Amino acid sequence: MLTNPRSDRVRSVAALSRRSARERTGLFIAEGPQAVREAVRWRPDAVRDLYVTPEAAAAHPEVLVAAGDGHVNVHESSPQVLVAMSGTQAPQGLLAVCRVLTASLTDVLARGPRLLLVLAQVRDPGNAGTVLRSADAAGADAVILSSESVDAWSPKVVRATAGSIFHLPVVTGLPIADILDHVRGAGVRLLAADGSGTRALPDVDLSVPHAWVMGNEAWGLTSQTRQACDEVVRVPIHGAAESLNLAMAATVCLYASAFARGRPMLAP
Numbered sequence: 001m002l003t004n005p006r007s008d009r010v011r012s013v014a015a016l017s018r019r020s021a022r023e024r025t026g027l028f029i030a031e032g033p034q035a036v037r038e039a040v041r042w043r044p045d046a047v048r049d050l051y052v053t054p055e056a057a058a059a060h061p062e063v064l065v066a067a068g069d070g071h072v073n074v075h076e077s078s079p080q081v082l083v084a085m086s087g088t089q090a091p092q093g094l095l096a097v098c099r100v101l102t103a104s105l106t107d108v109l110a111r112g113p114r115l116l117l118v119l120a121q122v123r124d125p126g127n128a129g130t131v132l133r134s135a136d137a138a139g140a141d142a143v144i145l146s147s148e149s150v151d152a153w154s155p156k157v158v159r160a161t162a163g164s165i166f167h168l169p170v171v172t173g174l175p176i177a178d179i180l181d182h183v184r185g186a187g188v189r190l191l192a193a194d195g196s197g198t199r200a201l202p203d204v205d206l207s208v209p210h211a212w213v214m215g216n217e218a219w220g221l222t223s224q225t226r227q228a229c230d231e232v233v234r235v236p237i238h239g240a241a242e243s244l245n246l247a248m249a250a251t252v253c254l255y256a257s258a259f260a261r262g263r264p265m266l267a268p
Helices: 008-017 019-025 033-042 054-059 061-069 079-086 105-110 125-137 155-161 176-185 223-228 246-260
Strands: 027-031 047-052 073-076 094-099 115-119 142-146 170-174 189-193 210-214 231-234
Touching: 008 019, 008 027, 008 079, 008 094, 019 027, 027 033, 027 079, 027 155, 033 047, 033 061, 033 094, 033 155, 047 054, 047 061, 047 079, 054 061, 061 073, 079 094, 105 142, 105 170, 105 176, 115 125, 115 176, 115 246, 125 142, 125 155, 125 246, 142 176, 170 176, 176 189, 176 223, 189 223, 189 246, 210 246
Parallel strands: 047 073, 115 142, 115 210, 142 170, 189 210, 189 231
Antiparallel strands: 027 094, 047 094
């Protein structure tokens, strides 16, 4: 059992909470039963090491079974070690060190996507992670984060995805202008979601391949990004609320796209 919270191994894992360490090593952390469960089930090839306390092992045996099936290295660790690795005072006893799951925009577009989500200058990790989770639930083919956005592999983003980051391609590292050029060049219609839109969501044709383009939590999309899109679409507000936050608006738009593709609200 790993018991020394000041060991070099523990320090190297804890360092992955910093973007510089993630970029240098190509590794990131997934914490908690849900994220770790999805990692070992869906992408065991990307899991380099799994750290688990005896209590968590007893509470979540299915995670250990999936880790064994995926030939993942499992290290029994003390709660103090998990605290030091995660940087939280109440870790849930499961932590995986994973390889960054880089996806190529070229590869995504070559597969003929029907529904994409593009995040432009989205910097709140909780919002970004929740939006990625909604994209997964609505059946999006990929999520694309501009280089000006939050790091998709930060612990807060990964935690907010609740494991969805292991389910679908996530493209990062490109400026928003380049993303829009490539997506349009692949024949995918660009729909900017913005309160200034002249078209309301129910009036937009979502039967063709399209990408929702979502902006920053505080100021939305820039005028340049809106102008680069094929349409600017607003989500109607029927009550007195001034607006929807990013995660809520993205979920509404993504599910409208799912319904337009004939996907029922409740899966059979």
